[in-house]
Amino acid sequence: xxxxxxxxxxxxxxxxxxxxxxxxxxxxxxxxxxxxxxxxxxxxxxxxxxxxxxxxxxxxxxxxxxxxxxxxxxxxxxxxxxxxxxxxxxxxxxxxxxxxxxxxxxxxxxxxxxxxxxxxxxxxxxxxxxxxxxxxxxxxxxxxxxxxxxxxxxxxxxxxxxxxxxxxxxxxxxxxxxxxxxxxxxxxxxxxxxxxxxxxxxxxxxxxxxxxxxxxxxxxxxxxxxxxxxxxxxxxxxxxxxxxxxxxxxxxxxxxxxxxxxxxxxxxxxxxxxxxxxxxxxxxxxxxxxxxxxxxxxxxxxxxxxxxxxxxxxxxxxxxxxxxxxxxxxxxxxxxxxxxxxxxxxxxxxxxxxxxxxxxxxxxxxxxxxxxxxxxxxxxxxxxxxxxxxxxxxxxxxxxxxxxxxxxxxxxxxxxxxxxxxxxxxxxxxxxxxxxxxxxxxxxxxxxxxxxxxxxxxxxxxxxxxxxxxxxxxxxxxxxxxxxxxxxxxxxxxxxxxxxxxxxx
Amino acid sequence: xxxxxxxxxxxxxxxxxxxxxxxxxxxxxxxxxxxxxxxxxxxxxxxxxxxxxxxxxxxxxxxxxxxxxxxxxxxxxxxxxxxxxxxxxxxxxxxxxxxxxxxxxxxxxxxxxxxxxxxxxxxxxxxxxxxxxxxxxxxxxxxxxxxxxxxxxxxxxxxxxxxxxxxxxxxxxxxxxxxxxxx
Numbered sequence: 121x122x123x124x125x126x127x128x129x130x131x132x133x134x135x136x137x138x139x140x141x142x143x144x145x146x147x148x149x150x151x152x153x154x155x156x157x158x159x160x161x162x163x164x165x166x167x168x169x170x171x172x173x174x175x176x177x178x179x180x181x182x183x184x185x186x187x188x189x190x191x192x193x194x195x196x197x198x199x200x201x202x203x204x205x206x207x208x209x210x211x212x213x214x215x216x217x218x219x220x221x222x223x224x225x226x227x228x229x230x231x232x233x234x235x236x237x238x239x240x241x242x243x244x245x246x247x248x249x250x251x252x253x254x255x256x257x258x259x260x261x262x263x264x265x266x267x268x269x270x271x272x273x274x275x276x277x278x279x280x281x282x283x284x285x286x287x288x289x290x291x292x293x294x295x296x297x298x299x300x301x302x303x304x305x306x307x308x309x310x311x312x313x314x315x316x317x318x319x320x321x322x323x324x325x326x327x328x329x330x331x332x333x334x335x336x337x338x339x340x341x342x343x344x345x346x347x348x349x350x351x352x353x354x355x356x357x358x359x360x361x362x363x364x365x366x367x368x369x370x371x372x373x374x375x376x377x378x379x380x381x382x383x384x385x386x387x388x389x390x391x392x393x394x395x396x397x398x399x400x401x402x403x404x405x406x407x408x409x410x411x412x413x414x415x416x417x418x419x420x421x422x423x424x425x426x427x428x429x430x431x432x433x434x435x436x437x438x439x440x441x442x443x444x445x446x447x448x449x450x451x452x453x454x455x456x457x458x459x460x461x462x463x464x465x466x467x468x469x470x471x472x473x474x475x476x477x478x479x480x481x482x483x484x485x486x487x488x489x490x491x492x493x494x495x496x497x498x499x500x501x502x503x504x505x506x507x508x509x510x511x512x513x514x515x516x517x518x519x520x521x522x523x524x525x526x527x528x529x530x531x532x533x534x535x536x537x538x539x540x541x542x543x544x545x546x547x548x549x550x551x552x553x554x555x556x557x558x559x560x561x562x563x564x565x566x567x568x569x570x571x572x573x574x575x576x577x578x579x580x581x582x583x584x585x586x587x588x589x590x591x592x593x594x595x596x597x598x599x600x601x602x603x604x605x606x607x608x609x610x611x612x613x614x615x616x617x618x619x620x621x622x623x624x625x
Numbered sequence: 626x627x628x629x630x631x632x633x634x635x636x637x638x639x640x641x642x643x644x645x646x647x648x649x650x651x652x653x654x655x656x657x658x659x660x661x662x663x664x665x666x667x668x669x670x671x672x673x674x675x676x677x678x679x680x681x682x683x684x685x686x687x688x689x690x691x692x693x694x695x696x697x698x699x700x701x702x703x704x705x706x707x708x709x710x711x712x713x714x715x716x717x718x719x720x721x722x723x724x725x726x727x728x729x730x731x732x733x734x735x736x737x738x739x740x741x742x743x744x745x746x747x748x749x750x751x752x753x754x755x756x757x758x759x760x761x762x763x764x765x766x767x768x769x770x771x772x773x774x775x776x777x778x779x780x781x782x783x784x785x786x787x788x789x790x791x792x793x794x795x796x797x798x799x800x801x802x803x804x805x806x807x808x
Contacts, residue, residue, distance in 0.1 A: 466771065470633075475771035477745040481683030481690055482667050505746050505770035505795075533695035538683040545697045575697065580632055583691045583699045585650050585657065586669055586680040588628040588639035591689075591703065592648070593664060595626065613664055614684045 123443035124225060126201045130155055130194040131169060133205030134184060135496030136512060137418070138165035141203045144434035153197050155190050157183035159504050164496055173197065178506045184208045187215040191222045201225035201441060207508070210417040211238055211288070227441040229416045233391045237414040241285045241323045243391075247411045250390035252383055255402055255410040257325035259285075266306050269324060273302055276326055282306060284313035285321035288413075290360030292316055295327055328402050330564045333357065334369050334409070335400040336384035337425045337433070340393045341440050347450045348381040349429050352398075352421055356550060358473070358566045363543070364550055365421035366460045367428045370521060370559025376407050387414060396422075396437045402563075420463065420510070423494060427459035427517035458524040459517040462532060462551075465509040468541035470575050477505045481539030483512075486531040490517045490524075503540050511537065521559065525551060545575045590614070630689065630701040737786065738805040740777050742796045746770030751792055757785040758808045765803045766790065777802065784808040 128151040131138045138154060142165065145152045154169035159178035166172040173193050176183035183189075187209055194202050202219050204210035210228065213235040219226040228234070237243045241262030244254050258264075258272035262285055273280055273296070282305055284292025292313030294305040306322065314320040332355045340346035353369030354362040368377070384399035391414070398419050400412040422433045431453070440446070467473040480501050485493040495512035497503065503511060514531050518524040532548050555561055555569045590613040597612045628639045640651035648659040650673075662677075663670040671678045681692045689701045749769040753759060759779040766777045783805035790802045 471743070474744045474775065475746070475773050477770060479685055481685055481688070482681060484667075484681060507771065509771040509773070536681045536692045536698065538681065538690035538692060538698050538700075539685065539688070541700070542698070548697070577633075577697050577699055580634060580637070580699055580701075581653055582673070582678055582693050583680075584630055584632075584637050584639050584701070585652055585659065585673065586671065586678065586682060586691050586693065587630060587689050587701060587703075588641045588650060588652075589648065589659060589661065589671065590664075590669060590682045590684075591628050592626060592641040592643070593661075596643075613667055613669060613682050 124200070124441075126150055126225060126438060126442045128153065128197070128199040128201075129227070129438070130190065130197065130199040130202045131165065131205070132184065132190045132202050133208055133210075134160055134163065134165050134507060135510060136494045137205040137420070137496075139168050139496055140494055141205060141434055142168045144432065144438060147432075148435060148438060150438070153193070153199060155184075155193055157506070159502070159506055163501060164498055171197070178504065180208065180506060187212070187218055191218055191224065194219075194224055195222060199224065201227055201438075203227040203438070204417070206417050206420060211415075213238065225441050227395070227437050229393055229395045229397060233393050233397075234416045236391050237416050238288075239285055240283060240287055240413060241321070243413060244323070244411075246390055247387060250386055252387045252390070252411045253409065255325045255328065255412065257323060259323035262323065263321045264323070266303065269306060269322060270302055272324055276324060279327040279329065281325045281327045282309040282322055283325060284309065284317060284319070285323055286313065286317035286319035292322070293360065328404060328410070330562045331355075331402040331404050332369065332371050332562055333362075333400065333412075334372060334380065334403045335398045335415075335419075336380055337422070338384055338388045338393065338397050338399060339431075339433070339436055339440065339446060340388055340395065340397075341446045342394055342443055343445050345446045345449075346385050346388050346393065347446060347448065347453060348384050349425050349431060349433075349453060350455055351377060351380060352424055354421060355561050355563050356556065356565055357563055362421060363463050363465075363566075364460065364547065364556075365424055366458065366521075366524070367424040368455060368458065371403065373407075376403070376409070380409055383409070383411075387411065395440050396433050420513070421461050423492060423513065423515040424459040424461050427492065427515060428455040428457060429453060430456070457517055457519045458521040459515060460524050460528045461513050461515045462528060462547045463510055463543075464512045464514065464535065464537060464547070465543045466503040466511050466540045467509050467543050469543050469546040470541070473543065475505065475509050476541035477503050478540050479503075480511075480537060482536060483538075484534075484536040485512065486514065486534035488531075490527055491515075491531050492517070511540075511542065525557060545577070546570075546573065549573050629704045631704045632699065632701040636704065738780065738783060739801050740765055740779075740803040740805060742768060742798050742800045742802055743775055743777065744768065744770055745798050746775070746796060748790050748792050748794045748796060748802075749774060751788060751790060753785045753788065753803065755785055755788055759783055759785060759805075768796070768802075779805065782808050 152169040209215040213231040216231040241259035282294040310320040337349040356364040401409040492515040516527040660672040750767040787804035
């Protein structure tokens with residue numbers, strides 16, 4: 121089979137995933153060019169890439185979503201390929217086509233597969249045709265009017281989920297319970313979907329409230345080989361956003377794992393899938409499972425699969441895009457131990473998780489055996505309003521799930537992000553919750569078990585005392601007074617060893 | 626030397642005095658003896674009345690943040706206490722805008738109501754104009770940051786007196802966006 125050598129990659133993304141891609145390229149001996157916005161010129165992904173090119177203004181539509189400009193830069197700089205990461209242009213079939221038309225390699229599936237899976241109604245029909253069970257629902261021809269949807273809703277019963285045909289990321293979605301006005305919910309979902317995707321088409325699914333979100337990672341190459349790398353359990357979600365993910369699923373047994381894995385491979389083959397992808401399922405308490413959607417890109421939570429299978433998924437993506445065959449068969453794959461990922465988001469859990477922006481005054485991450493940190497920021501970097509709130513991911517791997525939970529608790533305790541509010545206290549509460557620890561969390565966990573959670577930061581007196589000592593040390597140093605203590609001369613705590621200096625008074 | 630900080634619980638004053646190799650800290654009506662075992666960059670390793678206390682600290686301008694040991698981060702602002710030096714005062718959390726807090730003896734609904742930005746962000750949409758009468762729960766302004774939209778709604782039926790923002794504006798948390806008054 122023909123291989124197409126990849127020597128230089130344009131990274132068309134930002135934050136932790138851009139850093140992750142640059143690392144994979146470094147290991148493969150591939151040069152990297154970061155396409156960055158004006159706001160990200162000094163960001164971590166711009167720093168770690170071999171070269172950086174400013175492609176536009178801070179808003180994503182002027183930079184990270186400027187497909188034409190990204191392709192132009194890739195060509196000018198002699199790149200062979202573009203890695204789109206997740207989000208932004210990663211699931212835009214027109215972009216994938218334009219990249220290939222420009223003679224470059226799009227590191228991801230073919231545009232046809234992206235297009236099929238991006239149309240949630242068409243994807244449902246294709247899955248039904250391939251014998252993959254889908255969540256009971258109604259998509260009709262995919263462009264049904266409110267009248268037909270209302271009649272279908274009457275047949276399906278409540279509760280229901282209205283979803284956008286062009287949807288993703290929880291937008292254009294509405295839960296309709298018995299007491300809710302279906303007509304109003306349809307109008308609101310259509311408006312939101314129009315605005316978010318420029319496409320107001322909707323479909324219906326029965327809401328399976330108390331289910332598990334379990335997804336299967338697949339890898340497929342040009343030759344038609346397709347393997348599955350087992351499951352991830354992403355049931356801990358807040359407003360359809362995953363916050364804690366793990367592998368293996370504490371719910372899946374060998375039989376369910378095998379049936380879901382085989383079904384995922386069938387789903388991938390049905391759309392001629394090539395490269396890395398994820399087939400998402402909702403799994404009921406009776407272990408029945410239904411196709412939700414297929415994500416045609418690398419996912420945020422890919423590291424838990426990497427930790428348990430030992431396969432580097434980003435390197436695999438690049439090799440597949442270069443035309444190489446998968447170097448392993450299904451029988452060669454197995455998992456070892458348990459892995460958990462926690463997403464550190466710049467959100468204030470004391471203010472209804474409102475985004476928190478500003479300079480990261482201090483970022484310290486944990487280390488030690490089995491601890492991995494995929495961070496997109498460091499001390500002195502800026503969390504800006506223009507992009508999503510994911511700052512870093514803490515991933516742990518241990519011999520079994522209890523050991524992984526303990527390792528994660530210590531890792532979170534050893535994580536410090538000062539200067540912006542983060543969801544760290546919330547993540548620690550999730551890890552401490554008996555339902556999570558028992559492996560019994562479903563998609564209802566956050567709204568039901570965590571509903572009463574309030575942060576408790578305790579008595580601030582030790583904090584005030586510490587700050588006053590630090591401010592005193594600074595004042596003494598400014599006055600030229602050598603500050604001595606038992607250990608000898610002390611640093612000014614506001615002065616960073618790495619040369620980053622924060623303002624003080 | 627006195628230091629004043631404002632946090633979620635109000636204003637607090639702390640006095641630090643150096644006595645040779647150790648420090649005496651006055652806080653909350655109590656004295657504590659503090660020994661600095663190590664201060665290396667942002668990491669402080671203290672003994673407080675013989676009890677070990679490890680912390681990470683950071684500052685920018687008047688902003689202060691601290692994480693104690695394995696605990697969660699806390700944020701404060703360093704404030705100038707002026708003539709209050711040496712007096713521990715607790716104040717109520719800041720009102721979102723002047724005029725927001727009802728004056729003594731006057732019923733709140735008669736007062737103008739300031740709707741302020743609940744987070745740093747960009748104005749995605751302004752749904753009202755001066756002179757509009759809005760019902761309770763009506764969306765006034767849509768604020769967007771980090772791909773999240775936040776709707777600022779009318780707390781009660783009200784007349785829109787003034788709109789202080791337009792679509793596309795970048796605003797800081799706490800900035801006045803819409804001024805309402807009783808309708």
